[in-house]
Amino acid sequence: MERGCLAHEPDASAHGHVGGNRGTGSDRGQGVYRRAVHRGRTIANTPKSTLRTNTTPTPLSLNLCWRLPTSARADLSQSRLHQSQRIPMPAVNSSPPVRSEKHIRKRRSRNSERSSNLLIGFVAMAAAVSIALSWVIPDPHTARLFLIAPFALVIFAGYESLVRQRRRFRVLSRIAKLRDAEIKRLKGKVARNIEKKNRLREKVKSLGTRLTASCVAIGSAHEAREDWEAAIATWRLFIEAAPDNRTIRQRLADALEKAGDRTAAIAVREELRDSKPTDLPIRRSLASTYEADGAWRAAIAEREYVASQDPANAHNQLRLAGDLLAAGSRDRALAVLASAYSSRIVTTQMIRSGIEKAVETDDRDTLDLYVGALKADLANPVEAVPEPPSLPLWRSLVNLGEIDVALDYQRAPEAPSPAPEATGAPRAIVVDPAFNPLQGAGHHFNMNLLFRELLSAIGAHPSFHGQITGHSESSGFDFRPTTTIPMYGRDPRFADVDWFRNVNRYLEVELTRQLPHERVFVFHTMTGTTILGMARWLANAIGDRPAAIVVGIVDHEITASSPTGAAARTVYSEAFEILRRLKNKQMLIFAETDELTTILRQLGGEGFDIRQYPYVAASLALQYAGARTAAQAKGRLTVGYVGATRLERGSELIPDLVDALRDHDIDWLVQLDTERLAKIAVQENTRSLIEQMKDNPRVEIAPAGLAPADYYSVLDRIDILVLPYRERYQRTGSGVFVEALTLGKVQVLPDEGWMVDMLNELGGKPVTFGQPTVGEVRPAIEFAIRDFASLKAAAETAARTWNERKSGSASIEEWLRRRVRQ
Structure with a gap:
């Protein structure tokens, strides 16, 4: 019976006691007791929501307790009493233990395995009992009853266990699903809260960023003003x-x-x-403030710290040396510079910066050191000289009077071998410091093209001298690389007379190195930075030998409104004084505007033959232009614009004018560098208007940099030429204006300046506007379209008058022809 009791114990298989216990009766009772206690704990700790009752034992439990010995039942009752005292029951409203679906499936599988093992044990036990009873009970019917009873009991117990487990697992599954739904809801809520918090944080951050940007923009605007x-x-x-x-x-x-x-x-x-303390930029700026305040001792302390922390930076060494010089510690300064130069951390770029800074601050003490270092570096360079060389450094060297160093730095060509004395027909020397025949277009190219044809026509066989970068065997010019700096442009830092004298001496040295001695010279496109050098070269190289000299001057910087005007006028006066002392010289000087010729006479040129020739190369237009106009070919007028794309020419107005006049039955032909125009224009919609122009079938855009034949062909196809020029062109020449005048084009131009005066003098009818704006230029173009017939007749009359007077090129050719024959 005790084995039967063990066989009916539901947890026997879990503890390894299926099939009986080999111990004594007392041991077996104790084992059953312990398992009962364990089961009591399990039941005591099982929530009410999982089990329908925590106190009512199952029939199998009652059967188990009934089969226990009396002492064991008493001990079990006492143990339950102690267990109820030691292990507190869970509260009625306490939550059930949370189990995941995975945990429930795993536990269900484990319990199913236990139930299967238990049923197998019961079946084995029932089979054993059936065999035993079949031998003991003689009545076969009774034996079959005893044989069936264990099986029925096993089936009933197994069924009850399965039903209970299934209910339990349903409850747990429902709880798990509710738990998962609640967790999902809570996770969603947490995620929404986190997202809301992040949005709020980003909003605060964005607000802070905008506030910071606004404050910085306000402060920067105040600084700009x-x-x-x-x-x-x-x-x-x-x-x-x-x-x-x-x-x-x-x-x-x-x-x-x-x-x-x-x-x-x-x-x-x-x-x-x-x-x-380790913030080196702050310490550098602090040192600069100390320097501005004259606190040299404190500035030196900061510079020394920065130099010690960043010894490879040559700027630190140079600034330290400068502060030491300013503080009177010349020996220490020279030692620092010598160390920097010897260690080769000071490159050519550093020397350039040092020279430029010394020139800006008029620091004469360090200029000798820098120039000496540059000489050594040019002789044995640490790095390649930049291509092209630095123009600011060249200006600095010229300002110092270091002409030879500047020539070496610019890699000036060596002097050619002396040419034999010229015999037979004279050769002409044409000098244009900015001429580069490789460009193939533009003002300088057209001027030299004119003089090539003009001098060749009179048998003077010209050679041209210009930039060293323009040498080419296939350019069509007998070209000699001579000058290293185009136009010898001014720098606002160098506006005094000494600068102008030095830069003219630089040109004099270049001409002395390269120019041969001839009898006919043409110097054109001269300015205040070249006129004195030309005069000195003529005085020193030609002397008293006879020569015919043509000088063309294009310089609007000598007017009173120019910041460098006073110094430039002094240089012109000195140049005229030198030219006046020359003997056996015949000289023709021409300028583009009446204002410029008047100023030249006032500066000492009253004894010279000074004439006004507006853009002498405009005569090329008659050679390249066609025989008919676009209006005659198509029946529609063509409005156009040609020339360089620059703000002072009003180029940025063209796209707006094309858009404003889109309802008129006209064509447009414009020469524009559209990429440059999009960069320099101030209107926000310029780029979109340019794209509209490109898509407009009635707008033709000619590229910049056209060869002379193509350029004059474009100009000839235009009926109404728009010149939306700004104030500068009231006192400077315009080649486009003279070319259009030569071809008899109707022109829309400013109402003030020499251009409108010249047209009125020649009998033309200029169409004018006040300010170069779309609002004022558009009505002028519309007027030119309406009255084109009468305006065209007046323009052709002005062209005939101008061409019959003999333009500047014809006058210069006649003047040179007489001198060459002599």
Whole structure:
């Protein structure tokens, strides 16, 4: 019976006791007792929501307790009492243990395995009992009853266990599903809260960024207007909101320094330095402020620290040397510079920067050191000379009077071998410092093309001297590379007379190296930076030998409104004084405007033959232009624009004018560099208007840099030429205007200046506007379209008058022909 009791114990298989216990009765009772206690704990710890009752035992449990010995039942009751005291029952409203679906499936599989093992044990036990009873009970019917009873009991117990487990698993599955749904809901809620929090954080961050950008924009706007008090107030307000922003503190220090409050600027920068001593940019800026304040000792301390922390940076060494020189420590400064030069950390670029800085600050003490270092570097360069060489460094060297160093730096060509004395027909020398025959187009190219044809026609066989970068065997010119700097352009830092004299001496040396001695010379496109050098070369190289000299001057910088006008006028006066002393010289000087010829006479040229020839190369238009106009060919007028794409020419107005006149039955032919126009134009819609022009079948865009034949063909196809020029062209020449006048084109141009005066004098009818704006130029174009017939007749009359007078090129040719024959 005790084995039967064990066989009916539901957890026997789980503890390895299926099939009986080999111990004594007492041991078996204790084992059953322990398992009962364990089951009591399990039941006691099972929530009410899972089990329908925690106290009512199952029939199998009652059967088990009934079969226990009396002592064991008493001990079990006592143990249950103790268990109920030691293990508190869960609260009625406590939550059931949370189990995942995976855990439930795993436990269900494990319990199913246990139930299967239990049923197998019961079946085996029933089979054994059936066999035993079949031998003991003689009545076969009774034996069959005893045989069936265990099987029925097993089936009933197994069925009850399966039903209970299935209910339990249903409940657990439902709980798990509810739990999963709740977890999903909570996760969604948490995710939404996190997303909401992130959006709020991004909104706050964006607001802070916009606020920062607004403050910076306001402060920058104040700085752009040089309203330093407002800028300082803005930066201080920003610092109150963001005291750790080092960049804004640096901006505040810069504004304070610009406002003249260097003491406050130094205080701010010292705070920045003390908060982060290793910040080298801050220490450099602090040293610069010390320098501006004259605190050389403090500046040297900062420069020494920066140089020690960044010894490979040549700028640190150069600035330290400069501060030492300013403080009077010349020996230490020379030692620092010598160390920097010997270690080769100072490159050609550093030397350039040093020279330019020394020139800007008029620091004569260091210029000799820099120039000496540059000479050594040119002789044994550390790095390749940049291509092309630095124009600011060239200007600095010329300003110092270091002409030979500047020539070496620009890689000026060596002087050619002396040519034999010229015999027979004279050769002409044409000098244009900016001429580059490889360009193939433009003002300089057309001027030299004219003189090539003109001099060849009179048998003078010209050779041309221009930029060293323009040499080419296939250019069609007898070209000699001579000059290294085109036009010898001015620099606002060098506006004094010494600069003009030095740069003219530079040209004189170049001409002395390269120009042969001939009897006919043409110097055209001369300015204040070249006229004195030309005069000195003529005086020194030609002397008293006879020569015919033509000089063309294109220079609007000698007017009173120019910042360099006073120095330039002094140079012209000195040049005329030298030219006046020349003997056996016949000279023709021409300029483009009446204002310029008047100024030249006032500066000492009253004894010279000075004439007004507006753009002498305009006569080429008659050679290349066609025999008919676009209006005659198509029956529609063509409005156009030609020339360089520049703001002073009003190029940016063309796309707007094309759009504004789109309802008129006209064609457009414009020469524009559209990429450049999109960059320089200030209107926001210029790029879109350019694209509309490209898509418009009535608009033809000619490229920039056309060869002369193509350029004059484009100009000849235009009926109404628009010149939306700005104020500069009231006093400077315009080649496009003279070319259009030569071809008899109707022109729309400004109502003030020499161009409108010249047209009125020749009998033309200029169509004018006040200001170069779309609002004023458009009505002028519409008037030219309406009255084109009468305006065209007047333009052709002006062209005949102008061409019959003999333009500048014809007059120059006649003048040279007489001198060459002599």
